[in-house]
Amino acid sequence: MSPPRVLVIGAGFAGVECLHRLERTLRPEEAELVLVSPEDYQLYLPLLPHVAAGLLTPQSIAVSLRRRLRRTRYAPGIAVGVDHERRHVTVRTPEGHERALRYDILLLAAGSTTRLLGIPGVREHALGMKTLAQAAYLRDHVIGQLDAAAVATDPAERAERLRFLVVGGGYAGTETAASLQLLTSAAVRRFPRLDPAELSWHLVDIAPRLLPEIGERLGDDALRALRARGIEISLGTSVARLTPRSVELTDGRVLPTRTLVWTAGVAASPLMTTVETELARGRLVTTAEMAVPGAPGVFAVGDAAAVPDLAKGGDAVTPPTAQHSQRQGKAVAYNIAARLRGTAPRPYYHRDLGLVVDLGDKYAVSRPLGIGLTGLPAQAVARGYHLAALPTLTARARVLVNWTLKAATGDDFVSTGFQRGRPATLPQFEHAELYGGGGADAAPPEPE
Template identity: 45%
Template structure:
């Protein structure tokens, strides 16, 4: 195994390795870099990540619906984190005894880097369920390749439907099934009808053709995490756009030509979007460290018990929720970002004999962008709907994004003024966006 970094630290006396450049890892690197710079310390920070960008996940549905350019949701890590050394690759082994991390770079070479402190912010991957055909026929929604694939796929189905005289095939290609009525699934299903209507309007052959969007979930309502008022507001928007909201039901089997539901009905379709949730990155299990609900057990200070040199945060960590006794923090970007900031602070403190702080934060609420000027939001747990929710939602995203704010705002303005572009780019093919992401070579989202 070659070691591009190994013990070559230059003048640095200590090295901190952060695994994962998502919400948690990004904030950990950002905060630690600022503290190190301000203190004049000679600590080297190495960020290991499969891509050279931070992904702003909440806007992926708008990428898939051709509202926002994919470059807007990707922020360059070298540009945003000057002074942080980027190691491109997917980590597959953590040697706790030797204090070394092994990873595979984009060209297949094996690399390794040692550390004095390690931050595990490996994030999450698609949550799989033992349903026949799901892994083969469904597509997840956790990264730019998947969003680009879905955008091309939806356009392609409409275009193929316009080209056929077979009524059955046309109906199937004009039927889109989304499984999971959480934040992502609800946003995808809400954006969907607006997108397909724009594409279909360019094909007079489809005049009068019904385009169906189905949103399935075993939960009794959409957005079950939110207050009833917000759930009802989102449900109303979905139904007003013709989305068939099917709560209390889900997929029992997936096939190439459609899905069989638990209710027994068969829906002919060529599109199955899987948004049922996430699970910790498989690397978590591979560390051999204790887990809770599949996530690394940590102390409130984010330290992994028995390993004072190892910290964990974000979706990979079961951080005790000090605001709710007996619970761990939810797998949300909000918690990941805050935990990442604390991880950066505590890592520096641990290297300099300082006092470690405990993580304690209340959720500040959520925003759900439903497209077409509609949104649902509860900032500071104040439920909002209509235009105020839309303003809060877009304002929140612009404030939360670490870059590309002006470009994103311009994309929103162009979408409002000129409509959506609807051409297939053909950049991502189906085999490159598999739902099963256990392999380190497959797409992951770090957080």
């Protein structure tokens, strides 16, 4: 008789952390461990802006699953449907075929996709910062705009190519704008025909404050630091329409540009809608033990789950942060093992340890354990936190070496061209188009 199968969907912080713990907790005869993911690596998402800016190589933050997980069977593909009554998940393989994987216990840790908000043109023309491919593509695109501007004879085209917009004043958008503005400011000096004064960077957000997650004082410090670098910041403003060569803002301005980076929030993976249980703003509602009511044997964690935040109390749910995802992965591993062994589960409880925002150029704002820091001390905390949070010694070594080399030698501002000619829209990069027709409603093959 084969052991019960634990099927994990998603190789993010929560899914990989759970499997890592289960490998150490359960004997092989207690459970078969299977992971479904389109990629064979765990992405350290907080450092994506460093990849886009050239501070890190892509491999530095792509942690090999085979190095981290020794007993788990990796099944390449994208989960597109869950049938909790028949206990199987429909998976689209890299070749485009569908297969059904059975499970005894299912962990949904599928993460999130970029929230598009239905604004005209964003789906077709905006660039994202959610995947490794998007970060690499964005770097190539930005350097490509400098190349094209340097040979442009039309002043209007030149202005379009040298104006860059980032939408979203949270953690991801602020770091992306700060990192890429430093990249272009350094790169433009290698282009004899370009004047650094021609560069134009804009950060736009509908919220009244920058970085509201980190507190008013530190958000204001970050605002002053970015404006001192020449980044124009427009708060209380969003995008009304985007075209290939301009963006119309809700305050009436129309800015000619060829580059808009969209980081205006995330939405739970569309896979959650196929489970057919209660959702809260697209996230699966769970108990404090991360079990999904009405779906026996199903757990959900991370960005895909509305897990009660016992530290805050009331109706609060944990925010979609890497910190909570990683700790929920550890906690749900205990509860999955408890279910298999017939022991009591534990509710998830974690008090937020604070946020770190690396703005580059020896400046950051950080709030470790509620203590507000700015400048170089904050950047030391931010980078020290990332080094400690990276899951393997190899990843830490690669990141540290990359940072050191960049500080010592600078950047060559090379456009790799790896993504040239490939689709570049947000839904295509994030596989969102797979959740249209078919999926859970299609007739899948017999479960494996």
